[in-house]
Every structure is written in structure tokens, then in C-alpha cells.
Amino acid sequence: xxxxxxxxxxxxxxxxxxxxxxxxxxxxxxxxxxxxxxxxxxxxxxxxxxxxxxxxxxxxxxxxxxxxxxxxxxxxxxxxxxxxxxxxxxxxxxxxxxxxxxxxxxxxxxxxxxxxxxxxxxxxxxxxxxxxxxxxxxxxxxxxxxxxxxxxxxxxxxxxxxxxxxxxxxxxxxxxxxxxxxxxxxxxxxxxxxxxxxxxxxxxxxxxxxxxxxxxxxxxxxxxxxxxxxxxxxxxxxxxxxxxxxxxxxxxxxxxxxxxxxxxxxxxxxxxxxxxxxxxxxxxxxxxxxxxxxxxxxxxxxxxxxxxxxxxx
Amino acid sequence: xxxxxxxxxxxxxxxxxxxxxxxxxxxxxxxxxxxxxxxxxxxxxxxxxxxxxxxxxxxxxxxxxxxxxxxxxxxxxxxxxxxxxxxxxxxxxxxxxxxxxxxxxxxxxxxxxxxxxxxxxxxxxxxxxxxxxxxxxxxxxxxxxxxxxxxxxxxxxxxxxxxxxxxxxxxxxxxxxxxxxxxxxxxxxxxxxxxxxxxxxxxxxxxxxxxxxxxxxxxxxxxxxxxxxxxxxxxxxxxxxxxxxxxxxxxxxxxxxxxxxxxxxxxxxxxxxxxxxxxxxxxxxxxxxxxxxxxxxxxxxxxxxxxxxxxxxxxxxxxxxxxxxxxxxxxxxxxxxxxxxxxxxxxxxxxxxxxxxxxxxxxxxxxxxxxxxxxxxxxxxxxxxxxxxxxxxxxxxxxxxxxxxxxxxxxxxxxxxxxxxxxxxxxxxxxxxxxxxxxxxxxxxxxxxxxxxxxxxxxxxxxxxxxxxxxxxxxxxxxxxxxxxxxxxx
Numbered sequence: 001x002x003x004x005x006x007x008x009x010x011x012x013x014x015x016x017x018x019x020x021x022x023x024x025x026x027x028x029x030x031x032x033x034x035x036x037x038x039x040x041x042x043x044x045x046x047x048x049x050x051x052x053x054x055x056x057x058x059x060x061x062x063x064x065x066x067x068x069x070x071x072x073x074x075x076x077x078x079x080x081x082x083x084x085x086x087x088x089x090x091x092x093x094x095x096x097x098x099x100x101x102x103x104x105x106x107x108x109x110x111x112x113x114x115x116x117x118x119x120x121x122x123x124x125x126x127x128x129x130x131x132x133x134x135x136x137x138x139x140x141x142x143x144x145x146x147x148x149x150x151x152x153x154x155x156x157x158x159x160x161x162x163x164x165x166x167x168x169x170x171x172x173x174x175x176x177x178x179x180x181x182x183x184x185x186x187x188x189x190x191x192x193x194x195x196x197x198x199x200x201x202x203x204x205x206x207x208x209x210x211x212x213x214x215x216x217x218x219x220x221x222x223x224x225x226x227x228x229x230x231x232x233x234x235x236x237x238x239x240x241x242x243x244x245x246x247x248x249x250x251x252x253x254x255x256x257x258x259x260x261x262x263x264x265x266x267x268x269x270x271x272x273x274x275x276x277x278x279x280x281x282x283x284x285x286x287x288x289x290x291x292x293x294x295x296x297x298x299x300x301x302x303x304x305x306x307x308x309x310x311x312x313x
Numbered sequence: 314x315x316x317x318x319x320x321x322x323x324x325x326x327x328x329x330x331x332x333x334x335x336x337x338x339x340x341x342x343x344x345x346x347x348x349x350x351x352x353x354x355x356x357x358x359x360x361x362x363x364x365x366x367x368x369x370x371x372x373x374x375x376x377x378x379x380x381x382x383x384x385x386x387x388x389x390x391x392x393x394x395x396x397x398x399x400x401x402x403x404x405x406x407x408x409x410x411x412x413x414x415x416x417x418x419x420x421x422x423x424x425x426x427x428x429x430x431x432x433x434x435x436x437x438x439x440x441x442x443x444x445x446x447x448x449x450x451x452x453x454x455x456x457x458x459x460x461x462x463x464x465x466x467x468x469x470x471x472x473x474x475x476x477x478x479x480x481x482x483x484x485x486x487x488x489x490x491x492x493x494x495x496x497x498x499x500x501x502x503x504x505x506x507x508x509x510x511x512x513x514x515x516x517x518x519x520x521x522x523x524x525x526x527x528x529x530x531x532x533x534x535x536x537x538x539x540x541x542x543x544x545x546x547x548x549x550x551x552x553x554x555x556x557x558x559x560x561x562x563x564x565x566x567x568x569x570x571x572x573x574x575x576x577x578x579x580x581x582x583x584x585x586x587x588x589x590x591x592x593x594x595x596x597x598x599x600x601x602x603x604x605x606x607x608x609x610x611x612x613x614x615x616x617x618x619x620x621x622x623x624x625x626x627x628x629x630x631x632x633x634x635x636x637x638x639x640x641x642x643x644x645x646x647x648x649x650x651x652x653x654x655x656x657x658x659x660x661x662x663x664x665x666x667x668x669x670x671x672x673x674x675x676x677x678x679x680x681x682x683x684x685x686x687x688x689x690x691x692x693x694x695x696x697x698x699x700x701x702x703x704x705x706x707x708x709x710x711x712x713x714x715x716x717x718x719x720x721x722x723x724x725x726x727x728x729x730x731x732x733x734x735x736x737x738x739x740x741x742x743x744x745x746x747x748x749x750x751x752x753x754x755x756x757x758x759x760x761x762x763x764x765x766x767x768x769x770x771x772x773x774x775x776x777x778x779x780x781x782x783x784x785x786x787x788x789x790x791x792x793x794x795x796x797x798x799x800x801x802x803x
């Protein structure tokens with residue numbers, strides 16, 4: 001009997017000493033987190049998109065591809081799809097250009113560099129929702145400080161003014177300004193990340209390569225386009241990936257600024273999915289709209305990661 | 314002994330090192346226990362809580378903040394008297410639908426939720442409240458006709474909600490501006506609003522404040538215009554009639570009217586407005602007329618008394634045929650989710666208590682809330698307001714308070730709220746002349762009607778095309794909800 005107890009005790013100790021068990025326990029929180037918060041919702045959203053589920057109940061009758069078919073000919077959805085690519089593409093382009101310029105500036109030594117670096121990173125430190133509410137006031141149709149500054153400068157608000165006689169520009173309501181405002185805010189919030197990534201890339205270029213290019217008589221732009229940028233392509237890939245994914249999958253900026261208006265002209269996939277699925281109650285339809293993001297983001301991520309890997313090899 | 318080299322060496326270590334450090338065995342054992350505890354704890358806590366008699370209420374932060382302060386104390390006192398632990402959570406009105414959807418999806422959350430017309434979309438997951446509706450009607454008299462249309466589904470014969478109150482949506486105008494333009498009593502018809510509103514904009518530089526945006530007030534304004542032009546989305550039976558028969562021309566006329574109003578009396582700001590924008594414009598002195606509840610006026614009384622004194626009210630404006638309809642600005646629809654069925658009786662007792670004391674709700678909301686049961690007697694006992702001589706019912710109180718507003722500023726004109734006395738005659742619900750239902754709710758939440766108007770005002774599309782597109786979208790939404798068995802008509 002004593003032997004049996006000892007064997008049992010020994011088996012327990014062996015179990016507690018097992019590397020495999022320790023590894024499983026250490027990795028378990030991450031796996032549970034990913035499965036519970038990403039895997040399950042993702043599978044659920046695929047099922048929802050194939051069903052007629054509503055926010056009113058848990059019944060989810062299978063309807064096949066009906067939700068997707070309904071979207072294909074819907075002009076609002078097509079406009080939304082276009083908007084999503086427009087906002088993401090323009091934001092990406094501007095962030096890459098401005099991020100490169102800012103990173104080049106931050107490479108150099110100058111007085112007050114710490115302050116400039118602090119200011120450049122500041123948008124990244126503020127919660128997105130709060131900073132977008134700040135922008136909402138900046139674009140306010142009555143109290144916009146931008147408009148006030150323009151009026152004070154004589155550019156707005158009187159007959160013959162460069163920007164028109166109206167007292168305000170109506171950033172979120174007039175012509176193409178709502179879309180421009182959305183892109184501006186997206187650039188503002190993602191630029192710090194882009195800058196930091198590009199800066200890391202610039203710092204990673206061996207000094208000897210730069211010096212050799214200088215010795216060979218390469219000017220600034222030649223070094224930029226023929227030395228720095230080619231060597232930074234993997235880093236640029238990361239910047240492209242993060243900027244595009246963050247913008248493509250974001251709904252806060254548009255939800256707070258325009259709620260998809262005027263007249264659905266600034267909806268992106270996330271906001272249209274929310275208004276259709278959650279606010280409107282047609283959860284299955286909303287899930288179908290949101291799922292259109294998946295192939296784009298998956299393909300983009302796969303391509304960029306593959307290119308980066310190939311480049312590194 | 315079996316195991317890797319590392320395991321063997323660690324075994325030796327864990328056997329020899331005793332104090333000071335957490336051993337690997339302790340870490341593994343404690344980690345496992347913690348993991349299990351973390352998984353089980355929520356269930357244990359929830360089960361323990363379920364043993365208490367409690368009532369968790371979710372409702373929107375009232376537009377008159379003092380109402381929430383009063384409501385908290387009111388609910389707490391009722392809880393103490395009845396041995397119920399009551400908690401009230403307040404959230405933004407725009408977040409209610411999303412929060413309710415997530416609670417229903419999780420089958421967990423509040424026992425009593427205050428919604429607006431969106432209650433209809435949650436019907437399958439709500440308990441039938443026919444008993445409390447019938448009990449209250451039996452005791453307190455016939456409810457305001459709108460109350461049934463926003464809480465009862467004629468298809469399923471289910472009372473999915475209990476509507477305890479509603480809010481009037483009059484026109485708020487700046488008397489000094491309209492007086493100067495020769496219409497001191499404000500506009501009577503939509504035509505007046507167009508012509509005189511444009512004149513005020515041209516001559517005094519202050520525009521009309523009717524939104525054409527993706528928000529609640531624009532949604533209501535667009536419907537008010539449609540109804541006053543004798544057209545509507547659906548008929549009494551739930552059939553789409555927006556583009557049918559005579560309604561087609563009327564709808565197109567209504568859309569053309571909004572285009573003219575935009576061209577002559579509005580500015581592009583109305584395309585970007587949110588729910589607070591017309592209030593802000595009125596209080597900032599940048600709107601001559603808005604469609605809103607009296608909360609805009611109450612805010613002005615605190616922030617800009619000079620503007621508040623200049624704000625007067627009109628009933629719903631009349632269309633070309635003399636019809637004038639306004640929306641219920643907001644309504645108070647209590648629902649009990651099926652997952653809270655065990656607490657349903659407690660929730661209904663609280664509702665009955667609230668309805669019996671609705672005079673306080675009206676007063677504490679500074680007359681923003683109107684009762685669904687106007688013939689209910691005024692409760693006895695100590696009240697927070699000065700007694701009104703001769704008033705026996707809530708309707709008597711409403712009449713008296715609208716005649717002599719107890720919240721008016723000292724040197725403010727008398728009888729400014731007088732026009733609201735007839736509000737029940739010109740106020741109707743989403744879905745007018747039929748019931749509010751989930752399809753009407755989805756059309757509302759996806760802004761089909763204000764977008765129909767806005768697209769024409771922006772010159773993107775002709776009125777005829779806009780009406781055709783909107784009707785097609787509405788039909789699609791209705792068809793889906795009909796297939797789910799929740800909407801009548803065909």
C-alpha cells in the first residue's frame with residue numbers, strides 16, 4: 001500500500017515537473033485569448049453571414065449566399081467598397097510620403113529635436129475616440145477653429161474671399177470635404193506609427209553603405225531612391241501593412257465624424273456593417289458586409305509578408 | 314526516472330531548494346488552480362447574485378440631467394421599501410440598440426431596458442408584457458394612441474414593450490427674427506417656413522435649422538414633411554405606399570420641397586449634423602427655426618437666457634393639404650429581456666410604481682416627459698412641486714403647467730408652452746399611420762428617408778429617382794422582416 005502511495009506521489013511530481021505541461025500552461029492564455037476573442041467570433045461571423053440572424057434573437061436560419069448576393073447589386077454597398085479602398089489607399093500614400101520626410105528630418109541633429117519627436121508621437125498616445133471627438137469640434141459647422149482662423153486671415157466669410165463668402169467651410173457636409181476630412185484624421189493618427197517604422201528602417205541601413213554612396217558622388221535623391229528605399233523595402237512593407245490594416249478595419253473615425261453621411265457618401269465597410277447589422281437589426285446582412293474585409297486583408301497580409309520574407313532571404 | 318535532462322535536473326533543484334523561490338511545481342500547480350478559478354468564478358458570482366432580489370435597469374441619459382438624479386433616488390427608495398436591490402445604468406441614447414443587442418446575444422445583462430422604437434427589432438427575445446399593459450389601461454384609463462403602436466405587434470399579437478411616456482417635438486423659433494420678417498407667431502405651414510425662413514436668411518443672415526443628415530432629428534424632420542404632404546412609408550396595414558398611387562406625386566413634392574428649403578433657407582452644415590447640432594445652432598443664435606423637443610429651450614435657459622427668452626414654439630407645420638403631423642420626439646419603451654424572466658414580476662412592479670408617480674417624472678424632466686396615461690390620477694402624498702389647484706389627473710397637470718411653465722425664467726413671457734397642450738392631436742409615431750415595427754426601425758436606423766431628401770438637395774439625383782430608390786430599399790427591408798414573421802402587409 002505504501003508503495004502505491006509513493007508511486008502515486010511520484011507520478012504527480014513527474015507531472016508537475018513535465019516540460020510539456022509547463023509549456024502548455026504558459027502558452028495556454030495566449031491560445032485561449034486568440035481562440036476566444038478572434039477565432040470564435042470569426043467563425044461565428046462566417047456562419048452569421050450565411051444566415052438570417054437578427055439582433056432580436058439567437059435563431060439563425062441558414063440562407064446560403066443570399067446576404068452576399070443582395071450586396072452585389074446594392075449601390076450603397078458598392079460606394080462603400082470604393083470608399084474603403086479610397087480612404088485606406090490615400091491614407092497609406094500620404095503616410096508613406098510624410099512618414100519618410102519626417103523620419104529623414106528626425107535622423108538629423110537639431111535643437112529641440114526632442115520636442116519635435118514628442119509632438120510627432122503625440123497623436124499616437126491619445127485614445128483614438130477622444131482625439132477624433134477633438135477633430136469633430138475642429139470641423140464643427142459653427143464653432144470650427146479652423147474656419148475661425150481662416151475668417152481672421154480674411155480668406156473666408158466675406159464677399160470676394162478666396163474660400164468663399166460663407167462663414168464656414170462645412171468640413172463634414174460640403175462637396176468632397178467630408179472624405180478629405182476623414183483621410184486627414186486617419187493620416188494624423190497613423191503618421192506617428194509610419195514615421196517610427198520608417199525611422200527604424202533608416203537607422204538599420206549600414207553606415208558604410210551610406211558613406212560609400214557619398215564617396216561615389218550620389219546626391220540626396222539618388223541615395224534616397226537608389227540606396228535607402230530599396231534597402232528599406234521590408235520595413236516599408238511593415239509600414240504599408242500596418243497603415244492599410246489599421247485604416248481598412250477602422251470604424252471610429254467615420255462613426256464619430258460623419259456616421260457615414262452625407263447621404264451614405266462616406267460609409268466604409270465597418271460602419272455600414274454596424275448600421276445595418278447592429279443598429280438596423282439585420283445581423284446576418286451586417287456580417288456579410290464585414291466579411292468583405294477578410295479576403296482583402298488576408299491577401300494583402302500574405303503578399304506583403306511573402307515579399308518581406310523573399311527580400312530578407 | 315523518465316523525462317528530459319532538463320526535467321531531471323529541475324527535479325533535483327526543486328527537491329533541494331526550499332525557501333525563498335517559487336518552485337516550478339508550485340508555479341504549475343498554482344497556475345492550474347488559478348486558471349480553473351478564473352474560468353469558474355464568473356459562474357459562481359452570477360449564481361450567487363441570482364439568489365438576491367435585485368433589479369438592474371438600463372436607460373438612456375436623459376436630455377434633462379436633473380431627471381436622472383431624481384430617477385436614481387426614486388428607484389432606490391422603491392427598492393428599499395420593497396426589499397429589492399435596484400441599480401440604474403445610464404448610457405447615451407444612440408448606444409442603446411447596440412448594448413441591448415449584445416446583452417441579448419450574451420443572454421445576460423439588465424432586467425429592465427428602456428428603448429425607443431427600436432424595441433420592435435428585439436421582439437423575439439423579449440417577454441410579453443400584455444399583462445402590465447392591460448392592468449395599467451384598466452386602472453389608469455386608455456393610453457395615448459401612439460403608446461400601443463410602438464409597443465404592440467399586430468402580427469404576433471405580442472406586447473413586446475411598455476411605453477410609459479413620450480416627448481413632444483414642436484417647432485422652436487426665434488420670435489425676434491420672425492417678427493422682423495412679418496410673422497411674429499412663427500410659421501404655420503411648411504410653405505411659411507420656406508418663404509419667410511429664406512427671407513430671414515437673406516435679410517438677417519440666420520438660416521433655418523432642419524437637418525438633412527444621418528441622425529435622429531433629420532430622420533424625424535423628413536418624416537414630418539412626408540406626413541404633412543399626406544404621404545407615408547406604409548399604410549395602416551404595413552403595405553409600402555411611398556411610391557404608390559397618389560402618394561408618388563406627394564412624396565416627390567415633399568422631396569422637391571426639401572430641395573427648395575435647402576437651396577433657399579439652409580446651408581451645407583445640415584448634411585453633417587448630429588443629434589445635438591440643431592440645439593447648438595439655436596442656442597448659438599445661428600438658427601431661426603428648428604424641430605426639436607423643449608430640451609433645446611431648457612438648455613438655452615441655462616446657457617443663453619437672452620436666446621431662451623426669444624424662443625417660442627409652433628405646433629406641427631401644415632402641408633399643402635392642411636395636414637400637420639409631428640413625430641414623437643423620443644419615447645420611453647420599457648422591455649424585459651427573456652433572459653431576465655425570473656425578475657419580470659419585480660420589473661413590472663417597478664413600472665407600475667413609476668406610472669403611478671408619473672407627475673414627478675413630468676416635473677423632474679422639466680415637462681420634457683409626457684405621460685402615456687394622461688387620465689391617470691395624481692398620486693397622493695408629498696410631491697416635489699407646488700400643488701396645482703383643481704388638478705386631479707396628469708392631463709390636468711399638463712394643461713396647467715403648459716399654461717404656466719413652472720420653469721420659466723423670471724422676466725420671460727407667459728404661456729410660451731401653451732401650443733403644446735394640443736400636442737397629442739398632432740403627434741404620431743414612426744410607422745404612421747401604421748405600427749412601428751422592426752422594418753420601420755431598420756429603415757430609420759439606416760437613414761433611408763433623410764438620405765432620399767439629402768441626395769436630391771445635394772443635386773446627386775432627381776426627386777423621381779430618389780423616391781424610386783428609397784421605395785426599393787424600403788421594400789427590401791420590409792420583405793426580409795416579413796419573412797421573419799414580424800411585419801404585417803405584403
